[in-house]
Amino acid sequence: MSGLLRLDGLTAGYGGATALDGVSLTLVPGEAVALLGANGAGKTTLMKAILGLVPAAGRVAFDGTDLAGVPTERRVRLGLGYVPEGRRVFPGMSVRDNLEVASFAAAARRRDRMERVFALFPQLRVKAADTAWRLSGGQQQMLAIGRALMGEPRLLLLDEPSLGLSPKLAAEVFAAVRAIADSGTAVLVAEQSTARALAVAHRVALLRLGTLLHDGPAEALPPDALRAAFLGVPGGVPGGDPLADARPGG
Amino acid sequence: MTILQLTLNGLALGAAYALVALGFVLVLNAAGAVNFAHGDLVMAGGMLAVALAPHITSFWPAPGLALLPLVLVLMAALGLAVSWLAYLPLRGRPHVSVFISTIAVGIILQNGANALFGGEPRAAPPLLWGGTVALGPLVVSVQSLAILAVAALLIGAQQWVFARTQIGRRLRATAQDPEMARACGIPVTAMILATFALGTAYAGAAGLLLANQFFVTPTAGGDLILKAYIAVTIGGWGSVPGAVVGALLIALFEVGVSAVLSYPVALGALYATLLVILVARPQGLFGEAARRRA
Numbered sequence: 321m322s323g324l325l326r327l328d329g330l331t332a333g334y335g336g337a338t339a340l341d342g343v344s345l346t347l348v349p350g351e352a353v354a355l356l357g358a359n360g361a362g363k364t365t366l367m368k369a370i371l372g373l374v375p376a377a378g379r380v381a382f383d384g385t386d387l388a389g390v391p392t393e394r395r396v397r398l399g400l401g402y403v404p405e406g407r408r409v410f411p412g413m414s415v416r417d418n419l420e421v422a423s424f425a426a427a428a429r430r431r432d433r434m435e436r437v438f439a440l441f442p443q444l445r446v447k448a449a450d451t452a453w454r455l456s457g458g459q460q461q462m463l464a465i466g467r468a469l470m471g472e473p474r475l476l477l478l479d480e481p482s483l484g485l486s487p488k489l490a491a492e493v494f495a496a497v498r499a500i501a502d503s504g505t506a507v508l509v510a511e512q513s514t515a516r517a518l519a520v521a522h523r524v525a526l527l528r529l530g531t532l533l534h535d536g537p538a539e540a541l542p543p544d545a546l547r548a549a550f551l552g553v554p555g556g557v558p559g560g561d562p563l564a565d566a567r568p569g570g
Numbered sequence: 571m572t573i574l575q576l577t578l579n580g581l582a583l584g585a586a587y588a589l590v591a592l593g594f595v596l597v598l599n600a601a602g603a604v605n606f607a608h609g610d611l612v613m614a615g616g617m618l619a620v621a622l623a624p625h626i627t628s629f630w631p632a633p634g635l636a637l638l639p640l641v642l643v644l645m646a647a648l649g650l651a652v653s654w655l656a657y658l659p660l661r662g663r664p665h666v667s668v669f670i671s672t673i674a675v676g677i678i679l680q681n682g683a684n685a686l687f688g689g690e691p692r693a694a695p696p697l698l699w700g701g702t703v704a705l706g707p708l709v710v711s712v713q714s715l716a717i718l719a720v721a722a723l724l725i726g727a728q729q730w731v732f733a734r735t736q737i738g739r740r741l742r743a744t745a746q747d748p749e750m751a752r753a754c755g756i757p758v759t760a761m762i763l764a765t766f767a768l769g770t771a772y773a774g775a776a777g778l779l780l781a782n783q784f785f786v787t788p789t790a791g792g793d794l795i796l797k798a799y800i801a802v803t804i805g806g807w808g809s810v811p812g813a814v815v816g817a818l819l820i821a822l823f824e825v826g827v828s829a830v831l832s833y834p835v836a837l838g839a840l841y842a843t844l845l846v847i848l849v850a851r852p853q854g855l856f857g858e859a860a861r862r863r864a
Contacts, residue, residue: 371753373749373752373753391752392752392753393752393755393756393757393758396752396753396754396755397755402753402754404750404753408747408750410742410743410746410747410750410751411746412742412746413739413742413743413746417739417742420736420739421736421739421740421742421743421751421754421756422754422755424755467754468754471754471755
């Protein structure tokens with residue numbers, strides 16, 4: 321299998337602190353990978369390093385192209401889509417403008433693409449003329465995902481898409497993520513809610529303190545790996561296992 | 571009747587101020603830093619018009635109007651040069667670096683104009699022709715009407731481009747969240763350069779419009795940057811429509827109070843009103859929109 325995204329020894333940090341330490345990872349076209357790890361594990365930094373939003377050492381290759389020295393905007397045009405933590409929609413722009421601005425296609429194709437986004441998120445069609453800051457958190461998350469889809473990405477990077485959402489809205493958002501993955505777009509999703517991420521992903525990449533602890537099918541996840549990644553301890557915790565429902569089959 | 575006459579005069583002055591404030595706020599939003607050279611760029615537009623006028627006047631019946639596209643293009647090029655020299659190398663450093671570099675650009679422009687043209691006031695040609703027209707009982711200068719028309723056209727064009735075109739959407743996205751704009755594939759640096767060009771072109775147009783009735787001197791920029799700053803503060807920091815409305819209010823206030831009392835009193839009262847607004851409504855008249863960078 322040829323890799324759509326290949327990371328080799330990716331290392332990044334802020335000031336003197338290392339946030340990512342030699343991470344190597346490959347995604348193939350159409351694959352959905354859950355990027356798991358506690359706060360500070362390096363999930364957001366990994367996504368930003370892939371996009372070139374933070375300086376990083378090591379190699380990032382997308383569809384065979386080495387991205388060294390390639391600016392972020394060019395990486396996006398090559399087929400990377402990004403849904404950041406906290407949504408970051410353009411607050412003073414309408415829903416329609418938020419979507420249109422992220423497309424580089426001709427007008428007819430742009431309209432077609434927007435129709436597909438509206439089909440995935442019907443609420444956005446109703447709110448198309450509204451200013452983005454007036455939307456609810458869930459609608460803003462839908463808009464952030466829709467905006468990334470307008471660029472027709474081959475790999476969608478989703479950073480904490482359920483953060484701050486009610487369980488019902490989070491389920492709606494993840495249903496859309498599953499539909500996107502099923503349509504053939506590769507997805508790398510970082511998520512605190514392990515159960516939701518595993519329900520979408522074919523594979524799990526587990527980060528702890530910037531290091532890749534596990535990379536493989538969810539079923540092959542070692543029993544203590546999640547506990548080690550999230551709690552930093554290999555053994556049990558008093559009061560039972562808080563991650564039991566997160567593990568495949570849990 | 572007097573009130574109508576004063577309102578019309580105030581609107582004409584406010585239309586030119588609005589162009590100054592519009593250019594100022596566009597660059598402020600895109601670059602995330604105050605361009606303290608903006609007033610001097612308005613002055614440069616006026617001086618440019620004065621310098622080019624003799625070459626146009628002899629064969630063109632409306633020299634000011636013929637100068638307008640020329641001033642817009644040349645000032646846009648100057649805006650690109652300013653952003654290239656005084657903004658891009660300092661991007662990513664503390665904002666104070668950009669403040670200082672734009673102050674330096676302003677001083678260079680002032681002294682350059684002084685060296686080239688001298689310190690005495692100069693007048694640019696009228697947009698169409700001098701004189702007045704009667705609108706019913708009102709007597710209005712042709713230049714005032716032309717200023718209103720040109721400013722309305724330029725502001726309308728800016729609004730249309732920003733609202734209806736892809737480049738306008740990209741410029742707005744860049745102003746609202748440059749990192750996210752980049753992550754959407756938008757060439758942010760090019761957008762910032764384009765904004766500097768547009769903002770400076772509008773500053774130049776304002777310079778041309780103002781330099782006929784109010785003359786232009788090398789030090790005129792100091793007063794104009796203050797007016798732009800006040801307009802943006804009144805309208806709501808970062809709000810584009812707020813800046814335009816703020817500029818119109820300043821001019822109406824100046825003309826109104828000057829007519830009843832005097833210009834120095836009008837200026838004093840303007841700054842006193844600014845203090846009241848800062849205390850009572852620090853977010854400005856359009857503060858809610860400004861907070862979200864509308």
